[in-house]
Every structure is written in structure tokens, then in C-alpha cells.
Amino acid sequence: QKEVEQNSGPLSVPEGAIASLNCTYSDRGSQSFFWYRQYSGKSPELIMSIYSNGDKEDGRFTAQLNKASQYVSLLIRDSQPSDSATYLCAVYSSDDKIIFGKGTRLHILP
């Protein structure tokens, strides 16, 4: 059973600090990795995709991928109260399966 694991949280971070969200996956052959943000009562929204080892930056967001360790992370710099949401890690596995983690709840403290 291929899995994507995330700490459910809540992760509480002071406003202005860096929020670090982590995700591990079991399928070593996975090639595509994604982060979605979901506000309470709303649908998931794609915020980052990453396909190769290293860092990918987009504004205040940085996705990090380490395939050897089967680890994906999302950093949010200068955290804002509007970043409070659940963040879903998603992986496209080697057998063309779409697997979502259960999400990490992030709470930015004003």
C-alpha cells in the first residue's frame, strides 16, 4: 500500500516566522509532488509543484524535494494569518496512482 504521511497538526507558528510543513512518501518511484492549500469549508487549491531534487521557490513559498530520503517539504516565509489552512501533500506514484496525504493544519498566531 503506497502511502503519503503528514503530521496532522495543528502546527502553530507566530506571524512573520517561517512555517515548515513536512511530508514523506513510501513509493520510491514517485516522480511528481504537489502541495495544496485548503481553507476550512473550501476546495483544495494548488500552490506548488516540484519534480526534481532541490528547492523550488515561488514568492513566500519554497518546496523542497529529497528523493533519496523520500521527503517533501513546504516552507512558508513571513507567515501571515491568511496562511492558516490545511496543507495537503500529494504524490503521483510510479503506478499512475494519485495519493494525497491527510493534511497538516497550520495556524498562524497574530
Place this chain on the structure above:
Amino acid sequence: DAGITQSPRHKVTETGTPVTLRCHQTENHRYMYWYRQDPGHGLRLIHYSYGVKDTDKGEVSDGYSVSRSKTEDFLLTLESATSSQTSVYFCAISESAGTLEQYFGPGTRLTVT
């Protein structure tokens, strides 16, 4: 929501009744997906479509069927609803396969009593 609508947005139905949820897109994307989201389980794929009349099963397809007669519409049917199918249902679309760059509809909250 990237030109994706779902109807109805809320529905309460009784056990044993048939229910059809509709997803409509205006993006002309080839791939469409139905997910359910439940506390403690996250998002789980029910069925997906890779073209008109081309569909396949996802992780939790038992008790569900789908149809796609037009590019823009993807229907999810619960032939005989059960309480375990109480959930929030999301439709998603993507332009190509092998990607999770999906765009989600607003969701349908279904309650089976």
C-alpha cells in the same frame, strides 16, 4: 475555481435512494476526477475519466458509477446511497495525465440519513 461547477452544492437523501452529482467544466480539459473527503481519511479518488466515454476506477469505487458523455460533464452516481457515503465530494480537472496539477470544484456536501 478554474471554470468548474458542481451541482447540487448540498444534498440530504435517505438510505437506499439513488443520487447523481454533476460536475461541469468550461476549460475543455481532458481529464476529470471525482474525490471524496472524510475526516481522518483525506482525499480519496473514486473514479476518473480520461476522455468522453473513457473512465476508470480509483481507490474507493465500490458503490459508485460514473458517466461522461460530453467533454464538459462528468456525472457521479450512487445507485443506492448508504450512510457510509455521507461525505464531501470534489470534482477536479487536469489538462494532461501524469500530473496532479489539478483544479478543484467547490464541492458537494452529501448527507445520507
